[in-house]
Amino acid sequence: CDNPSLRCKKCTIELHQSQPCHRPYKWNGEYYQRISLDSIKFIWHLGHGGSACLHMYDDTSPYYIRLVDLSGVHTIKVGWCRCGLKPDFFRQLLVRCIIPASMQRLRTGFTQWVFKTFHLLNLIAHVTPWDWCALLHRLTDNIDPFSISNIYQTFNHVQRQWRLVKGWKRGGVVNSLAPRQVGSLALRCVSCPMPGVNLPADWESHPDRYTSSGIEIHRDLN
Known part of the structure; x- marks a missing residue:
């Protein structure tokens, strides 16, 4: 966490509701030691x-998920909204710009x-x-990267889905279930x-329209 101010446990938890992937530092008596938010009972x-949702403990209690950010892999306890008109859990993550690996x-x-x-x-x-x-x-x-649960298979699966959704967006696809023509998601030559x-x-009325506005198609013989 790059916030330089000193805060108590309660304020740190409140601050990181919008920054759940930070790793704060805690004074251990000799130096500031990096800790996880879970170690201070963060939900x-x-x-x-x-x-907190008033119905957070209805049905099942908050449980841990693995949240991957540019700062690494985090284990975070999530308190879901369980109100009567609550959205699905995966939609609650999408609202926070989190791409879930599964919808079930x-x-x-x-x-x-x-x-x-x-992608870049x-x-x-x-x-x-x-x-x-x-x-x-x-x-x-x-120090011990192999102690982290491997995310390769899950990441590879989700990043392919993410690229497909981005292709739909660029191609102007509103309904992903509607039939599409072959090549409709291909990027056009600018x-x-x-x-x-x-x-x-x-x-069309320009005198040089056949030369200035015509398409030249060539074949690469290399």
């Missing part, structure tokens, strides 16, 4: 703006920045999912002339 409350048995979630950062590193630096997960393990515990996108409104 991440959902659905009521950081306040919620045990792992990823912040959106995990996928956004990996994968495109620019060719970072593989294996190396990215190894980095997250070492950010969690650089330099190719497209009416209504990068051509003037009167392009």
Whole structure:
């Protein structure tokens, strides 16, 4: 946690309702030691703006989930909203920009920045999912990274889903169940002339329309 101010246990818990992936430091009598939020009885409350739901203990008690962020892998106890008109648990995570690994048995979630950062590193630096997960393990515990529960299989599964959803968004898909044409999710070439996108409104009346607004298709023979 990069907050420099000294706070009591109660204030630290309240502050981190919006920052559940921080690791605060606690004075142990000799030096400030990094601890987990769970060690100070932190519960991440959902659905009521950081306040505990009055029905939080109905049905089942709050339970732990594995939350993966750019700072590493965290184990956090979640207090779900269990009101009468409560959204599903996975929707409560999505509202907080957490991508759940499952919609039925919620045990792992990823912040959106995990996928956004990996996507850019994968495109620019060719970072593989294996190396990215190894980095997250070492950010969690650089002394014994193998003590961290392996997230590779779960991450690889969810990041493929995340890329598909991003493709739907770019392709203007409103209903993911509706039939789509082949190639409808492919990105168009930004330099190719497209009416209504990068051509003037009167392009059809331009005298040089066949040369200035025509598409040239070539074949790579390498």
